Amino acid sequence: MRILVVHGPNLDLLGTREPEVYGTTDLATINRELKAIAAQRGVTLEFVQSNHEGELVDAIGSSRGRIDAIVINPAAYTHTSVAIRDAIAAAGVPAVEVHLTNIYAREAFRQHSVIAPVCKGQVSGFGPESYRLGLEAAMTLAAPNRRPRKTRA
Numbered sequence: 001m002r003i004l005v006v007h008g009p010n011l012d013l014l015g016t017r018e019p020e021v022y023g024t025t026d027l028a029t030i031n032r033e034l035k036a037i038a039a040q041r042g043v044t045l046e047f048v049q050s051n052h053e054g055e056l057v058d059a060i061g062s063s064r065g066r067i068d069a070i071v072i073n074p075a076a077y078t079h080t081s082v083a084i085r086d087a088i089a090a091a092g093v094p095a096v097e098v099h100l101t102n103i104y105a106r107e108a109f110r111q112h113s114v115i116a117p118v119c120k121g122q123v124s125g126f127g128p129e130s131y132r133l134g135l136e137a138a139m140t141l142a143a144p145n146r147r148p149r150k151t152r153a
Helices: 027-040 053-062 075-079 082-091 129-145
Strands: 002-007 044-049 069-073 095-099 121-124
Touching: 002 027, 002 053, 002 129, 027 044, 027 129, 044 053, 053 082, 069 082, 069 129, 095 129, 121 129
Parallel strands: 002 044, 002 069, 069 095, 095 121
Antiparallel strands: none
């Protein structure tokens, strides 16, 4: 089983950017912890982080047929990116949206997700634990959807 983990804009600054809001855990630590959880279950993770919407869309689109689920923290694109939403819908695999903070307890403009309607679920407000919970959900959702992999020539 393969799962794509997508980190949106500014998540490369975790640990130093607004630690009072986002905490002090950096992205490398989150990725390491997710890899350890996945390895225990025989799951392979692919990671992508970008501050550029098109790169995230390309990563999601190029994963079609190679992955079994998506875990995505679209960050600021949560509220604006129809392109990322459409890429997730086109991927045809279960997706779980995650957020470190509770977006519904934040500023009004952050309280709506255009991504959520194409996801099986959303985990928010638990800091780095949101990623771990999201990964567990994605692994559970993907298990019955396992299918043969496309092989590269």
